[in-house]
Each structure stands twice: as structure tokens, then as C-alpha cells.
Amino acid sequence: MxxxxxxxxxxxxxxxxxxxxxxxxxxxxxxxxxxxxxxxxxxxxxxxxxxxxxxxxxxxxxxxxxxxxxxxxxxxxxxxxxxxxxxxxxxxxxxxxxxxxxxxxxxxxxxxxxxxxxxxxxxxxxxxxxxxxxxxxxxxxxxxxxxxxxxxxxxxxxxxxxxxxxxxxxxxxxxxxxxxxxxxxxxxxxxxRGAADVIVEARTLTEPRHSGEFGGAAPDALLVLLKALATLHDVHGDVAVEGLWREAWSGAGYTEDEFRELAGVGEELPLMGSGTLGERLWSGPAITVVGLDAPSVDHATSAVVPYARAKLNLRFHPRQDPREALSALVEHLRVLRPYGVPLTVTPGDTGPxxxxxxxxxxxxxxxxxxxxxxxxxxxxxxxxxxxxxxxxxxxxxxxxxxxxxxxxxxxxxxxxxxxxxxxxxxxxxxxxxxxxxxxxxxxxxxxxxxxxx
Missing domain, CATH: 3.40.630.10 (Zn peptidases)
Structure with a gap:
């Protein structure tokens, strides 16, 4: 047999x-x-x-x-x-x-x-x-x-x-x-792809302040954080952090229809990024906001937010040194001063x-x-x-x-x-x-x- x-x-x-x-x-x-x-x-x-x-x-x-x-x-x-x-x-x-x-x-x-x-x-x-x-x-x-x-x-x-x-x-x-x-x-x-985590925080006030009395001049920590996060990608949705590797992908890959079905992305929405799906998913970097600490909508008050925090997950090229990739993202965030406010950036775990x-x-x-x-x-x-x-x-x-x-x-x-x-x-x-x-x-x-x- x-x-x-x-x-x-x-x-x-x-x-x-x-x-x-x-x-x-x-x-x-x-x-x-x-x-x-x-x-x-x-x-x-x-x-x-x-x-x-x-x-x-x-x-x-x-x-x-x-x-x-x-x-x-x-x-x-x-x-x-x-x-x-x-x-x-x-x-x-x-x-x-x-x-x-x-x-x-x-x-x-x-x-x-x-x-x-x-x-x-x-x-x-x-x-x-x-x-x-x-x-x-x-x-x-x-x-x-x-x-x-x-x-x-x-x-x-x-x-x-x-x-x-x-x-x-x-x-x-x-x-x-x-x-x-x-x-x-x-x-x-x-x-x-390798993986790394980073936490980025913005602190601006000692405690919440009335948005009518203080909004417009008192720095809003959530706006500061959102402005920082917006710098991570360009207008197409490609990662905009210098030092993260990306190269062309020559192997097999999903069709766009397959990927939409797998990811649950409706036809009415665009996909993020440019280039082939192989580049975006496998031979290029991805940065995802996987968590956000800020007042919830259901419990929001009319106050300027004093503190906000986000957890980022970075995926990077299979051959890139994990310390190099993590450092690229950390340094990108540390040099930012959204509305003049410095950020606290804490590198987390990384895996090659x-x-x-x-x-x-x-x-x-x-x-x-x-x-x-x-x-x-x-x-x-x-x-x-x-x-x-x-x-x-x-x-x-x-x-x-x-x-x-x-x-x-x-x-x-x-x-x-x-x-x-x-x-x-x-x-x-x-x-x-x-x-x-x-x-x-x-x-x-x-x-x-x-x-x-």
C-alpha cells in the first residue's frame, strides 16, 4: 500500500x-x-x-x-x-x-x-x-x-x-x-513578523477642570495623545515611523476579497496602507492601538481631560532586530511635543x-x-x-x-x-x-x- x-x-x-x-x-x-x-x-x-x-x-x-x-x-x-x-x-x-x-x-x-x-x-x-x-x-x-x-x-x-x-x-x-x-x-x-509593545502617556492637569471655564487654553491630555498617535501613519495609512523596515513581498498572498472576508471589512470601507497585502501584512511594519485609557463616553463629564494613556502593538519585519524596531517607535514618540506637551513613553515586551x-x-x-x-x-x-x-x-x-x-x-x-x-x-x-x-x-x-x- x-x-x-x-x-x-x-x-x-x-x-x-x-x-x-x-x-x-x-x-x-x-x-x-x-x-x-x-x-x-x-x-x-x-x-x-x-x-x-x-x-x-x-x-x-x-x-x-x-x-x-x-x-x-x-x-x-x-x-x-x-x-x-x-x-x-x-x-x-x-x-x-x-x-x-x-x-x-x-x-x-x-x-x-x-x-x-x-x-x-x-x-x-x-x-x-x-x-x-x-x-x-x-x-x-x-x-x-x-x-x-x-x-x-x-x-x-x-x-x-x-x-x-x-x-x-x-x-x-x-x-x-x-x-x-x-x-x-x-x-x-x-x-x-516580530512584535513589541509600547505604552505612551500624556499628563497635563492635576485633575479634571470644567470644559466651559478652562477648555480652549488648558491642555487636554486626550487631544495631546490623539495628536501623537496620528503621527504614526501617513495619509494612506502606511506606518510613518522612520527606521522600521519594509520591503516588497514576492510570495503568495490573499486576494483583496479574501482579506476583506477574513478581516470582516465591508466593501464600503477602504483598506489601510498602500502596496501589496503581502507588504502590509508580512514584510512591512504595522502599529495598532490595542488599548486606550480615557474617560468613557457613557461616563463622560464636561471637563478637560488631565490624563490619557494608550498601549501600542508593533509588528516588524522578520529580519529586523527587535531592539532596533522598538527603539525606532519609542524615539519617534519621545521627540514629539504635541501642543508643546512632552509624552511619557514606556517600552514593553518585545519578541524577535x-x-x-x-x-x-x-x-x-x-x-x-x-x-x-x-x-x-x-x-x-x-x-x-x-x-x-x-x-x-x-x-x-x-x-x-x-x-x-x-x-x-x-x-x-x-x-x-x-x-x-x-x-x-x-x-x-x-x-x-x-x-x-x-x-x-x-x-x-x-x-x-x-x-x-
Whole structure:
């Protein structure tokens, strides 16, 4: 039986295990019970043992959920080793009234299943297991498995791999925490934008003052802040902060109609910025006002506002140094004097972006594998989101090729109500992972033969 046939024979069991895993409300955010997170951990250990994985460890770090680390030795010492990553925690369900079915009761839909976390990232966990089952636990490469339990909230594990590089040493990594540009379009993600937070404040009066008596001369802190925020973008909506990188995007991208549907932007409204959507979303910067402290409309009084504060989220080019990007935004704000008023600017957390090296044997093997699984040539994209652990793993294994693909697609409603996964995407991802390890092992053997030739 060929690879696709073996995977097809496994799909009923993989679907059942995905349902079991998605039934567990494994939210690892503060305020949620720990027991479901540990239950998901224990189920995955059970499933790994069931496929014949013998070496399984639990990594416990302060302040985070347990990490599953498992290892299958290579079939021969010369075979390459591939690290497989996914996470078993999920986002909170949010407002359950917006769901068409209970978020932790996996529900059949046309072509797939609906549940919180079923795409992000439990389908990808199951895809890794599916590849191992297809080879009865003995794939043609060495395998290291990392299943994380607190990715969605953030975890000290992000910084752990470089402290233990031998454990994470490998020749290639498959980071399965994302997926295809759209269903049916096999996609490799080659870049992740970096992220940083900044808080900017304006203080003008000791306390509110009557707007009729003092308005017009007393400096309004909210107007000061709004004038400062307005300098962050030009008339087109492009970021106007000097020092933030932007370059042309040459990969695949959304159509404008796709993006409008995904973002919920009506046809009557323009999109912000200029240039291709790839530039605006992936290879250029974005600055978003994600929070604002000011009097609410419902509780407003006729008074000059003495204090206002905003939190900004910056996304920057995958290759730009995070300190350089953060500094560019901080300095832009610090030199402003809206209506002569200085601002208080406080830099917050920052995380680096990532750009994968392409063209190596693992990358070529992955391109062929994706084409084999979906029957069409793969695209490459970047993403504006971030996966902080990728940089930690890349520092631990600096010579390893990093491949980002998986069973999600950009229409799956991750982090939103009614998250879903398509079983065709899960099936094809398992086929692609099988084809990848076969291709990669074969290419490595050919390279050894040429070297020894």
C-alpha cells in the first residue's frame, strides 16, 4: 500500500483521537483550571506510547504547563533527525453565545469538525501522530517530539531550548502551528513578523477642570495623545515611523476579497496602507492601538481631560532586530511635543521575528512532499503572528532547517468563535509529513553517497 493509502486507512482513528483531544478544555491561561491541561498532556503520552514511542520525558519548568519531549532514534546513525513541534493548549472559548455549538463538544460540519483548539493546534498534534502511525513508530529518520502546553498564553519554555542544546539538536524542524493560505493550497510559511509593545502617556492637569471655564487654553491630555498617535501613519495609512523596515513581498498572498472576508471589512470601507497585502501584512511594519485609557463616553463629564494613556502593538519585519524596531517607535514618540506637551513613553515586551533559510535539502524535500500531498505546487507566505519558541529552537540548533506547515488554513477561525478544521487538510498534512520524511531521508542518503563517492 502506498503512503496515501496507508494514511487513508488511519483517518478514522486519527479523527477519533482528535475528537478525544478536542473535548478537553486545555486552556493554560491564568484563572482556568490546571486539570484539563494535565489531562491533555496525559492523553498525548498515552497516544505516543500506543504508536510505539518508548523514550518519553516530561519537562517541568516553573510557571508553565508540562512539556512533552519524546525521541525515536534514527534507523541508522547516518540518517537525519527531524524535530516535530506542536502545542496542546488552546485559546479560551470567549463568548460562548457566538458559537454554533458548545466549544468543547467537537461537532461535525461539512468536511470537518468544529471546536475550540481543533485547528490551533490539536489537528497538528494529531498530524504528527498520524505520520508516526503510518510508519508503525519507526519512520525513516530520527524523530524528536516537542508538544508544548502553554503556547497561547506565553511560557518560560520559549527561552529554554538554548540552555539545553543537545536535547534539541536536529537536522530539520517541522513547526506545525499554522497551515495553508487557503484550503487546498499547500503552503510553507517562511517568515514571522516580530512584535513589541509600547505604552505612551500624556499628563497635563492635576485633575479634571470644567470644559466651559478652562477648555480652549488648558491642555487636554486626550487631544495631546490623539495628536501623537496620528503621527504614526501617513495619509494612506502606511506606518510613518522612520527606521522600521519594509520591503516588497514576492510570495503568495490573499486576494483583496479574501482579506476583506477574513478581516470582516465591508466593501464600503477602504483598506489601510498602500502596496501589496503581502507588504502590509508580512514584510512591512504595522502599529495598532490595542488599548486606550480615557474617560468613557457613557461616563463622560464636561471637563478637560488631565490624563490619557494608550498601549501600542508593533509588528516588524522578520529580519529586523527587535531592539532596533522598538527603539525606532519609542524615539519617534519621545521627540514629539504635541501642543508643546512632552509624552511619557514606556517600552514593553518585545519578541524577535524569524525568517527561514530556504533552498536546503529539507526545504526541497518539503516542497516536493506538499506537492505530492495536495497535487499542486506549494506557495510560500509569511505571517504577522509570532511563534516565540521558533527562535529558541533555532538558537539551540542553529544549523537545522526550519519548516513551518500544518493542517490549519487561514479560514479556520483560529482564536475566534466556531473554529474548525477540514479533515481533507488534516489528511493531506499527514501524507505530506510522511512524504517529507521519506524524501528527506532519501536525499540525505544520496548526499552521503556523493560525498563518499
Amino acid at each position: 502506498d503512503t496515501a493509502g496507508r494514511v487513508d486507512a488511519l483517518m478514522e482513528g486519527l479523527r477519533a483521537d482528535l475528537v478525544r483531544l478536542a473535548e478537553i478544555p486545555s486552556v493554560a491561561c491564568p484563572g482556568f483550571p490546571e486539570e484539563p491541561v494535565h489531562a491533555a498532556h496525559d492523553l498525548l503520552v498515552e497516544l505516543l506510547r500506543g504508536v510505539g514511542v518508548e523514550h518519553i520525558e516530561r519537562i517541568d519548568l516553573p510557571g508553565t504547563a508540562p512539556v512533552i519531549f519524546a525521541e525515536i532514534p534514527p534507523p541508522d546513525p547516518a540518517a537525519p533527525t527531524v524535530l516535530l513541534y506542536s502545542h496542546y493548549d488552546v485559546q479560551p472559548a470567549g463568548d460562548e453565545k457566538l458559537w454554533l455549538s458548545p466549544p468543547f463538544e467537537p461537532t461535525p460540519i461539512e468536511g470537518g469538525l468544529r471546536a475550540r483548539g481543533i485547528a490551533d493546534d490539536k489537528a497538528n498534534v494529531i498530524a504528527h501522530l498520524g505520520m508516526l502511525r503510518a510508519y508503525e513508530g519507526r519512520p525513516p529518520v530520527g524523530v524528536k517530539i516537542v508538544f508544548e502546553g502553554q503556547e497561547e498564553y506565553g511560557s518560560p519554555f520559549d527561552a529554554y531550548p538554548p540552555t539545553d542544546p543537545e536535547r534539541f539538536a536536529c537536522d530539520a524542524m517541522v513547526i506545525a502551528d499554522l497551515g495553508n493560505l487557503r484550503p487546498g493550497t499547500p503552503t510553507l510559511t517562511t517568515g514571522l 521575528g524569524f525568517e527561514a533559510v530556504t533552498g536546503g535539502p529539507a526545504y526541497r524535500a518539503a516542497l516536493d512532499a506538499l506537492a505530492c500531498a495536495w497535487g499542486t505546487q506549494p506557495a510560500y507566505i509569511a505571517t504577522g503572528g509570532s511563534i516565540p519558541l521558533v527562535n529558541g529552537l533555532a538558537r539551540a540548533a542553529p544549523d537545522a532547517e526550519v519548516l513551518l506547515f500544518g493542517a490549519q488554513d487561514n479560514l479556520c477561525n483560529l482564536h475566534a468563535p466556531n473554529e474548525r478544521v477540514l479533515l481533507s487538510e488534516l489528511r493531506n498534512t499527514v501524507v505530506a509529513m510522511c512524504a517529507f520524511v521519506e524524501n528527506y531521508a532519501s536525499r540525505a542518503a544520496e548526499d552521503r553517497a556523493k560525498t563518499n563517492g
